[in-house]
Amino acid sequence: MRMDDEHVADGTPFGDPIDEPPATRARRLLRAGLPTTDLAPALAEETDPLLFATVSGAHLYGFPSTDSDVDLRGAHLLPVAELIGLHEPDETRSRMWDNDGVEMDLVSHDLRKFVRMMMRRNGYVLEQLHSPLIVHSTQAHRELLALAPGVLTGHHAHHYRGFAATQWRLFEKTGELKPLLYTFRALLTGIHLMRSGEVQAHLPTLIAEVSAPGYLPELIEAKAEAEHGAATGLAPTRLQSDVDALHEVLADARDRTRLPDSPAAYEALHDLVVRTRLQR
Known part of the structure; x- marks a missing residue:
């Protein structure tokens, strides 16, 4: 996995992996049991811009096996035309490939669908968003992380x-x-x-x-x-x-729990989705 300002990787549940030095991220990546090959070429094959991609599954949970595949999860950005026309948009994309003998799969949702899932008490997507095993990150990823506490509830x-x-x-x-x-x-x-x-x-x-x-x-x-x-x-x-x-x-x-009964970040997330789409 290549590690620079926009393609970073990490193997620890602690700290802020986005801002860590590449050498530190590389060491933590190895400790997480992940392959160290460059994933940038594979991610570049995505037809729509990726807003973030992280590692989920057993590697994130801290109990990978020697034969575990690598589960990549994230969000992408569909063009406006696909959302305002008559055709139903394909909001979820899934792709599998072999990476030096390791089975990889990437599942990503359009930003609007991903945010809607965040608002529906979906812990799974929140874990993907907060995963410190970051393969690709953007400013939208950082903003989603900043707003994520506003969707947490006791439910x-x-x-x-x-x-x-x-x-x-x-x-x-x-x-x-x-x-x-x-x-x-x-x-x-x-x-x-x-x-x-x-x-x-x-x-x-x-x-x-x-x-x-x-x-x-x-x-x-x-x-x-x-x-x-x-x-x-x-x-x-x-x-x-x-x-x-x-x-x-x-x-x-x-x-x-002190968590509220309902999310508080609806309008802020709405603004983020609209702004990010218009900036494309």
Whole structure:
């Protein structure tokens, strides 16, 4: 991944990766387990301007496997003609390719759709926006980050409860370690968000900040060996008890949160979408 003022990469959940020296970003990129090849040529193939692209998925969550693919997520800007004509705009783009033996995929949404998703209590897109693993950034990305606190509400707890429940059912069906870690990650992210007002998706960091089962570091280490490895060595009843307990903690954190009930950044985000489109 090339690293300069507009194409940067980072492998840490801390600090401001946009403004870090390239050498520091490169070291953190390697620690995150990401490929170091230049992605600029692949991103240049996008038909519409990218406003940002970040790494999501297991690399962002802090438990990639040696055979994990790389999930890139972001926002792009459609031309005005595609939004005001009679044709329905293609607001979401998806592309997959091989990058030196590593499977890559990029999913991006038009800025208007991305902002609308931000306003709908969608923790997933907020995690993408806040990802410190930045591949491409622009001024619009910085402005979105600055306005993001204004969309956070106590209702985001429902997003994380629902996501955790879905992943837990997948774990019960497959017995794989991946959905089990996703379950814990979602619950801890939701708890941390309700308590601090901060979007934090990195599981090793969350373990240090939120009371969590002591076996999670071992599960992370086991997941590093294989993307679809089985979860072994823990009784299902204990896992169920720990997951249920974290659901209760999240519900309590939701009841006690200082986050508002409704977003406050609607007009500011509206202005950003209009201004960015007109400047194209």
